[in-house]
Amino acid sequence: MIGTLVFVLAFLAIGLSVVLAAMRSGRPPAGSRPETRGTRRAWGLGIALVVLVVGVGVPLLILVSNGEDHAKQGAGGVDLNASQTTGRQLFAEKCATCHTLAGSNAVGRVGPNLDTLNGGDLKPAFVLDAIEHGRARGAGQMPAGLLYGADAKDVANYVATVAGR
Incomplete structure (x- = not known):
């Protein structure tokens, strides 16, 4: 403006x-x-x-x-910390092609809509498990091990923070 x-x-x-x-x-x-x-x-x-x-x-x-302040603004007016800001970037690279998430303007059609999954109330542990093990323990459409370690935690943190907002 x-x-x-x-x-x-x-x-x-x-x-x-x-x-x-x-x-x-x-x-x-x-x-x-x-x-x-x-x-x-x-x-x-x-x-x-x-x-x-x-x-x-x-x-x-x-x-x-x-300035760089826009990178720290999440959906629904949520201020993102450094981990969540990194998670947003990783989500855009690895997850946005399959999943829908309003906080990232992602409109993927293959995976579930993360804004409505579990009523939009995703817990970081749930998202982290999906990232590490995939769905259906790797036998589903989402493969296991898309991200590891801190990267997986950052994405899980980010998704849990902005999903449903």
Whole structure:
């Protein structure tokens, strides 16, 4: 939202400076002093300064306001910790093609919808067991051992946190 507002204001400032510069050109009114070379130079420098400030300042402001904070925001306004943020990335790589999970914008059709599984109340231990052993103890569609160790725990933590939100 703030990025859009700054973008619009920047182009408004550039447009107004162009209009004002255009209004200053042309024949001077009768009886007025002719415009000096210094005045024209000052106007040119002023417009160049506005364009430079807007051209550098606006992108810089947008970059600052679009920091890494978005990676820590989960579905339903949940703030994710480092483990869950890593779990989100791993889920996107390994699980999103099969499972549906609104927190990751995943719409897989093969595996179950994790937002509705167990009423959306998934426990990390349940998810971790599915990751390590697969479904039907490896004889189902989900194979065993997709992730191991900390990676499996991170994904289980993430899914349990955002499922159903």
